[in-house]
Amino acid sequence: MNIQEKQQIQQAFQETMDYDELMNCTRCGFCLPSCPTYIETGRNEVHSPRGRIALMKGLVDGVIEPSQEVKDSIDMCLGCRACEPVCPSGVKFGRLLEQARDAIYQHKKQTLPEKLIKGIFFKNIFPYQNRMMGVTGLLSFYQRSGAQKLAQATGVMNLFPESMRSMEKVLPSVPKKSQMKDRPRHLQPLKLEKKKKVAFFSGCLMDTMFMHTNDATVKLLQYAGCEIVVPSLQACCGALHGHSGEMEQAREMAKRNIQAFEEVEVDYIISNAGGCGAFLVEYDHLLKNDSEWSTRAKRFCNKVKDITSILIELDFHKQPLSLDNQIVTYQDSCHLKNGQRTFMEPRQLLESIDGVHYVEMKDAGRCCGSAGIYNIVQSEMSMQILDYKMEQAQNTKAKTIVTANPGCLLQMKLGIEREGRSNEMEAVHIVDLLLQAYENVNVRSNLHDEAATYIRA
Incomplete structure (x- = not known):
């Protein structure tokens, strides 16, 4: 860092950081056992929550200067927020992290990978759903045209890092671009009378790369007795922007979404991605200093609910659900558990399925190492964390690892691939598993009814 950058960053820390929140940290150390980077770096305090808070406070107080070591410490944080539930003082570390990254990245010269990721994807693709469809449509063509098999067979993929080669597999x-367009925006309950009217937050990656999981989510809500509205003007939640120090863009995304969902009168706004949901419920904090939007943001936040929470509320777990006999374990989405404080609901749903023997994974709540784009920009640490996670998953003897977030899902699939266990294990989103479990029983019942009708005739 040059002198000008250091001065600008230090001033930004003094203007941006919530000093009262920094002072809430009593340096007690209860956060240390919950922090993956503290553990994986050999218990290095620089990479612990209280160590990072000490660095932030030191910059604000002028006791230390901005340095590469400070930036490395902030960058290496997963933002998993596992320190928050165990903190006796209730320090909102996730918010402090976002403020620190905002202060650094608005004034620090970016590397080429950072420029590409933020310039191309954050600013020009994620905010625009049509562009998201275009990019993922190209990926679909790559998969369907034979280009993917050719790239793998000819060794072209060997030019990329190992983690990216495995991730590509x-x-x-991915659905065709034509399949992503012109999907229903208003759906009625199936088989049950209406219990709730909800709006579905479809997201950007979830509504393109993971479109089938979004479709499964909507179908589950219909089976649970929901009327569903999918606002067409909604946008990316802004989580990747916020976690990467692009707070102004995150605020713009928040305003677009609040406005889009204000136009529909619903009981809840449903999310099926832990990372998105945790950011949505904090729009009120994101916009607290904006007099025009703060009250509107609070109304929005009060309606946000994860798909697993509403399914439990509507007694979906009491309906007949069945799968082939198998051991299942669950990998917590950090932001679903630590941000939305949704912990028991996914487990209740899994344990309600006939044929499922649920085994709790050791440290199920510890981050898997995905963390947005962390597994790209901090690949070595990400894989180190993933290796530990896979060891715990394999100890359960599970056939199926269930997750509730797209990043976690890809990371666990990557772990299975790296361990050479693709023929023995699979990773699935909880929504896809629940829909299969419901329709296994439902389809059999329909076939039985149709057969009985035929025999009577």
């Missing part, structure tokens, strides 16, 4: 089967 585990990408979901």
Whole structure:
């Protein structure tokens, strides 16, 4: 860093950081056992929550200067927020992290990979759903045309890092661009009378690369007795922007979404991605200093609910659900558990399925190492964390690892691929598993009813 950058960053810290929140940290150390980077770096305090808070406070107080070591410490943080539930003082570390990254990245010269990721994807693709469809449509063509098999067979993929080669293998089967367009925006309950009217937050990656999981989510809500509205003007949640120090863009995304969902009168706004949901419920904090939007943001946040929470509320777990006999374990989405404080609901749903023997994974709540784009920009640490996670998953003897977030899903698929266990294990989103479990029983019942009708005739 040059002198001008250091001065600008230090001033930004003094203007941006919530000093009262920094002072809430009593340096007690209860956060240390919950922090993956503290553990994986050999218990290095620089990479612990209280160590990072000490660095932030030191910059604000002028006791230390901005340095590469400070930036490395902030960058290496996963933002998993596992320190928050165990903190006796209730320090909102996730917010402090976002403020620190905002202060650094608005004034630090970016590397080429950072420029590409933020310039191309954050600013020009994620905010625009049509562009998201275009990019993922190209990925679909790559998969369907034979280009993917050719790239793998000819060794072209060997030009890329190992983690990216493995990730390319585990990408979901992406729908065609034509399939992503003109989907229903208003749906009625199936088989049950209406219990709730909800709006569905479809997201950017979830509504393109993981479109089939979004479709499964909507169908589950219909089976649970929901009327569903999918606002067409909604945008990316802004989580990747916010976690990467692009707070102004995150605020713009938040305003677009609040406005889009204000136009529909619903009981809840449903999310099926832990990372998105955790950011949506904090729009009120994101916009707290904006007099025009703060009250509107609070109304929005009060309606946000994860898909697993509403399914439990509507007693979906009491309906007949069945799968082939198998051991299942669950990998917590950090932001679903630590941000939305949704922990028991996914487990209740899994344990309600006939044929499923649920085994709790050791440290199920510890981050898997995905963390947005962390597994790209901090690949070595990400893989180190993933190796530990896979060891715990394999100890359960599970056939199926269930997750509730797209990043976690890809990371666990990557872990299975790296361990050479693709023929023995699979990773699935909880929504896809639940829909299969419901329709296994439902389809059998329909076939039985149709057969009985035929015999009577």
